Amino acid sequence: MRPRARRGPAAVAEIAATPPPGGSVSVGRHNRGRLLFGAPLRESEHLRLRQPGSAEHHGTDELVGLLARVSHDVAAAHPGARLTVGDLSGPRGGRLRPHRSHRNGRDADVGFFVTDAAGQPRAPEAFVAFRADGTSRRDPSLRFDDARNWTVVASLVGQADVPVQHVFVASGLRQRLLDHAARIGAPASLVERAALVMGQPRRGGRHDDHFHVRVYCAPDDRPRCEDEPPFHAWVPAPAPAERVAIRRSVARDRALRTRAARRARAARSARRSARPAADGPDRATPGG
Numbered sequence: 256m257r258p259r260a261r262r263g264p265a266a267v268a269e270i271a272a273t274p275p276p277g278g279s280v281s282v283g284r285h286n287r288g289r290l291l292f293g294a295p296l297r298e299s300e301h302l303r304l305r306q307p308g309s310a311e312h313h314g315t316d317e318l319v320g321l322l323a324r325v326s327h328d329v330a331a332a333h334p335g336a337r338l339t340v341g342d343l344s345g346p347r348g349g350r351l352r353p354h355r356s357h358r359n360g361r362d363a364d365v366g367f368f369v370t371d372a373a374g375q376p377r378a379p380e381a382f383v384a385f386r387a388d389g390t391s392r393r394d395p396s397l398r399f400d401d402a403r404n405w406t407v408v409a410s411l412v413g414q415a416d417v418p419v420q421h422v423f424v425a426s427g428l429r430q431r432l433l434d435h436a437a438r439i440g441a442p443a444s445l446v447e448r449a450a451l452v453m454g455q456p457r458r459g460g461r462h463d464d465h466f467h468v469r470v471y472c473a474p475d476d477r478p479r480c481e482d483e484p485p486f487h488a489w490v491p492a493p494a495p496a497e498r499v500a501i502r503r504s505v506a507r508d509r510a511l512r513t514r515a516a517r518r519a520r521a522a523r524s525a526r527r528s529a530r531p532a533a534d535g536p537d538r539a540t541p542g543g
């Protein structure tokens with residue numbers, strides 16, 4: 256058989272080792288991708304990590320910057336507020352259980368702000384699930400904090416640099432937030448955007464205990480990063496021809512990875528089958 260051109264592990268390594276001018280690179284789709292040169296999200300006066308010791312706090316530079324900015328906005332509007340952030344992605348992306356997405360640095364789980372029944376801020380250790388009426392089944396003393404949670408959403412959707420595609424949240428809580436926004440007289444354009452960005456996903460959980468935020472691919476991550484619709488009206492969407500190029504590039508990247516993984520597997524099994532012959536059959540470990 257004619258040997259194929261060397262496009263496998265060498266080509267992949269070359270891609271991965273080249274420092275990109277724009278910093279982090281989100282590769283592939285949200286549910287089938289990885290992250291190169293991801294940035295760690297750090298705790299601050301205004302931002303707390305739900306699991307500070309975990310490595311799953313890596314995102315694109317854009318997402319990490321956005322979360323820091325949101326935490327500042329909330330603290331500016333509500334002094335003392337500290338945003339709680341759960342999982343982003345692993346340092347190099349890839350599968351992150353139990354999530355379907357969170358694979359390439361563009362997804363983040365953000366905890367709800369919570370009060371007690373008297374409206375005083377509370378900071379529970381874990382994410383707390385809320386019903387549409389703002390009460391919690393788990394702890395009857397807790398309430399969904401409409402004001403601070405609306406500020407989170409307003410900050411997420413109200414800026415242009417890092418456009419947010421989705422804020423997944425349970426339908427009843429979405430409505431609470433929109434009602435609150437109308438009550439306080441939030442700008443109509445902001446409320447309209449929030450209504451479009453917030454939604455309960457068809458698959459992947461009700462999101463009644465946290466917001467799941469997904470940002471669009473950064474322009475300098477294209478064509479290696481692929482967004483799926485919707486493209487909101489205020490977002491600079493790639494033109495049809497560029498979308499075709501993106502799809503091709505992502506498919507090529509995936510094919511290279513698959514081939515590299517297959518070769519690595521073959522090399523491992525070749526090493527394994529060579530070992531008993533060298534060591535003698537009595538020294539072979541059962542099960543490899």
Ligand SMILES: [Zn+2]
Pocket residue numbers: 354357362363364467468
């Ligand atoms: Zn999530």
